[in-house]
Amino acid sequence: MTGDADHLLPSDTPVTLIDAHGHPVADAGRALPDDAALRRALASLITARRLNDQAYALVRQGRLAVYPSSHGQEACQIAAAQVLDEGDWLFPTYRDTAAVVERGVDPVEALTLLKGDWHCGWDPYEHRVAPHATPLATQLPHAVGVAHAARLRGEPTVVMALCGDGGTSEGDFHEALNFAAVLKAPVVFLIQNNEYAISVPLARQTAAPSLAHKGVGYGLPGERVDGNDVAALLSVLGNAVIRARAGEGPQLIEAHTYRMQAHTNADDATRYRAAADVEAWTGRDPIVRLSAYLSIDETAFRAEAERVAEHVRDGLNRDIEPDPAQLFASVYSSPTPQLREQAAQLADELDREVAAR
Amino acid sequence: MTRHEKLSMAQALNRALRDALSDDPTVVVFGEDVGPLGGVFRVTDGLTAEFGEDRCFDTPLAESGIVGVAVGMAMNGMRPVVEMQFDAFAYPAFEQIVSHVAKMRNRTRGRVALPMVIRIPYAGGIGGVEHHCDSSEAYYAHTPGLHVVAPSTPADAYAMLREAIASPDPVVFLEPKKLYWSKEEVELGPRPPAIGRAVVRREGTDATLIAYGPSVPVALEAAEVADREGRSLQVVDLRSIVPFDDETVCAAVRSTGRAVVVAEASGFASVSSEIVARVTERCFHSLAAPIRRVTGFDIPYPPPKYEHLHLPGVDRVLDAVDDLQWEDS
Numbered sequence: 001m002t003g004d005a006d007h008l009l010p011s012d013t014p015v016t017l018i019d020a021h022g023h024p025v026a027d028a029g030r031a032l033p034d035d036a037a038l039r040r041a042l043a044s045l046i047t048a049r050r051l052n053d054q055a056y057a058l059v060r061q062g063r064l065a066v067y068p069s070s071h072g073q074e075a076c077q078i079a080a081a082q083v084l085d086e087g088d089w090l091f092p093t094y095r096d097t098a099a100v101v102e103r104g105v106d107p108v109e110a111l112t113l114l115k116g117d118w119h120c121g122w123d124p125y126e127h128r129v130a131p132h133a134t135p136l137a138t139q140l141p142h143a144v145g146v147a148h149a150a151r152l153r154g155e156p157t158v159v160m161a162l163c164g165d166g167g168t169s170e171g172d173f174h175e176a177l178n179f180a181a182v183l184k185a186p187v188v189f190l191i192q193n194n195e196y197a198i199s200v201p202l203a204r205q206t207a208a209p210s211l212a213h214k215g216v217g218y219g220l221p222g223e224r225v226d227g228n229d230v231a232a233l234l235s236v237l238g239n240a241v242i243r244a245r246a247g248e249g250p251q252l253i254e255a256h257t258y259r260m261q262a263h264t265n266a267d268d269a270t271r272y273r274a275a276a277d278v279e280a281w282t283g284r285d286p287i288v289r290l291s292a293y294l295s296i297d298e299t300a301f302r303a304e305a306e307r308v309a310e311h312v313r314d315g316l317n318r319d320i321e322p323d324p325a326q327l328f329a330s331v332y333s334s335p336t337p338q339l340r341e342q343a344a345q346l347a348d349e350l351d352r353e354v355a356a357r
Numbered sequence: 358m359t360r361h362e363k364l365s366m367a368q369a370l371n372r373a374l375r376d377a378l379s380d381d382p383t384v385v386v387f388g389e390d391v392g393p394l395g396g397v398f399r400v401t402d403g404l405t406a407e408f409g410e411d412r413c414f415d416t417p418l419a420e421s422g423i424v425g426v427a428v429g430m431a432m433n434g435m436r437p438v439v440e441m442q443f444d445a446f447a448y449p450a451f452e453q454i455v456s457h458v459a460k461m462r463n464r465t466r467g468r469v470a471l472p473m474v475i476r477i478p479y480a481g482g483i484g485g486v487e488h489h490c491d492s493s494e495a496y497y498a499h500t501p502g503l504h505v506v507a508p509s510t511p512a513d514a515y516a517m518l519r520e521a522i523a524s525p526d527p528v529v530f531l532e533p534k535k536l537y538w539s540k541e542e543v544e545l546g547p548r549p550p551a552i553g554r555a556v557v558r559r560e561g562t563d564a565t566l567i568a569y570g571p572s573v574p575v576a577l578e579a580a581e582v583a584d585r586e587g588r589s590l591q592v593v594d595l596r597s598i599v600p601f602d603d604e605t606v607c608a609a610v611r612s613t614g615r616a617v618v619v620a621e622a623s624g625f626a627s628v629s630s631e632i633v634a635r636v637t638e639r640c641f642h643s644l645a646a647p648i649r650r651v652t653g654f655d656i657p658y659p660p661p662k663y664e665h666l667h668l669p670g671v672d673r674v675l676d677a678v679d680d681l682q683w684e685d686s
């Protein structure tokens with residue numbers, strides 16, 4: 001057997017460096033990131049919050065089909081992207097649009113899936129961001145494969161693989177962690193435990209002491225972190241990335257956070273949780289505590305957030321005429337004879353429709 | 358330079374993997390027991406010893422993980438060739454195959470290609486117990502974005518596996534288990550493409566037998582027997598289910614005016630059904646009789662002692678040929 005259990009076990013309580021009131025935690029055993037890093041994080045948190053709220057509003061206006069918001073989880077989103085180098089990869093879920101954008105993807109391209117113009121709107125190789133994964137945890141084995149390929153070539157790539165608490169029940173979560181540990185693949189698995197899988201609370205998802213404890217079963221170290229404390233996230237995730245890059249293998253990190261809004265706009269969260277439960281988390285907001293710690297009036301960062309929101313509104317209010325040929329163009333490297341026939345059939349139908357007008 | 362060697366299908370596949378590993382440093386082979394053991398059918402025999410553990414390696418026993426990791430490696434510059442140990446053991450990987458392997462190119466508008474091969478020892482005829490003999494081609498063929506092929510000869514096995522590994526598209530490579538030990542002279546040099554191209558295995562004028570993979574030798578034997586009885590049967594080997602070669606198949610059927618499709622898989626909602634439908638749509642006026650299907654029954658694959666009752670055999674094929682509304686009968 002590899003790895004002793006004591007070394008693999010997470011701490012009893014989540015790592016917190018800045019508490020909910022903005023005070024540094026005494027004896028945290030870890031250095032706080034410097035103020036420049038925290039200012040950069042705050043700016044991004046404010047932009048991410050604005051992006052979440054803008055996208056949510058655009059659903060009500062009919063410009064997006066749906067939006068799974070990470071409102072309240074922005075610290076996880078920003079830290080997951082900020083600890084990566086340019087050559088690293090990010091594997092997001094559908095709730096991780098803010099992380100995708102923080103990585104450099106144009107927010108309009110990041111919302112293409114939900115706008116309905118195509119499935120993945122960005123070039124995954126441009127910023128090394130995989131497409132949003134909708135089937136839960138299925139992206140995690142891909143993250144291991146990308147990491148393993150890089151390792152075989154001796155490249156220093158680290159892969160940040162995101163999933164939620166619900167996703168940890170899926171078979172692919174188990175298979176990915178097991179493969180990563182056996183292959184010593186440089187992957188950091190970040191679980192954003194926001195306490196709900198649509199309507200199902202964590203207690204119905206697992207009987208484990210914590211989700212981070214699951215790492216022990218695979219022989220990889222687990223750690224728990226306050227998911228609303230971006231300083232703690234930058235520290236814990238940053239160390240995991242350094243460790244993975246140094247060849248010390250994968251790590252599992254559980255961030256304790258909360259989904260402040262419904263699963264999507266199509267969901268009614270009042271059916272399964274009390275307003276008071278949500279209210280309790282308002283006082284732990286990642287932006288409020290960081291601006292308090294830095295004694296910065298967050299309005300200083302509003303201009304950039306508004307610029308992004310305007311860009312999103314412009315992009316989503318612009319209608320793109322669907323190109324029927326695109327339906328057939330990328331199914332294979334070149335269309336099969338059957339797809340060529342079907343493309344011609346559709347083109348003919350559309351021509352006749354135009355002629356009949 | 359072209360070399361010839363007498364090889365079994367398993368040896369031909371092994372040679373294809375070895376030549377691909379040699380020629381292309383991005384090719385990697387992995388799966389369950391494919392390392393030192395050489396795979397349960399010995400298709401990967403000697404590859405770990407020759408190329409090292411980075412190029413051919415055993416994985417944890419988890420098919421979804423195997424295919425999922427292959428997706429990631431293919432995204433990141435490699436050409437993975439993975440082995441599912443048996444047809445029915447590939448089902449845990451079904452979600453990865455359908456939701457990711459098949460869709461990645463399309464969902465990224467062609468930006469992310471997945472050049473990967475999923476090898477599946479498949480179908481029956483070897484006295485295998487439960488869960489070892491499924492003909493699962495219809496599941497894959499029904500999924501846009503995959504190429505689905507099944508060789509019927511050692512020579513095709515070599516050439517088609519080389520072609521599948523070199524393909525920019527993901528290929529489900531179905532290896533008929535009962536043909537692993539069939540032998541023939543194999544040409545090891547470059548050959549014309551076989552994926553997407555059916556081939557006429559035997560010329561004939563009275564009716565066309567359409568088969569693929571494990572059913573091709575059955576069709577050839579039926580044609581041999583029919584010949585002795587005075588009926589000339591043509592045999593078409595599809596080789597490739599997706600892409601489907603309408604041109605070759607339809608030209609063959611038009612030339613005889615009668616056809617029987619032979620396949621091991623259950624007939625309902627099957628590849629055989631698709632072949633009948635598309636050939637009928639295209640060749641109706643050339644047909645003297647409805648196209649018949651000779652397939653496995655619509656039952657779970659039977660135990661070894663019942664297998665012979667289920668599998669399409671020469672007699673059942675010839676009965677179907679007899680039913681093709683001959684004017685003289």
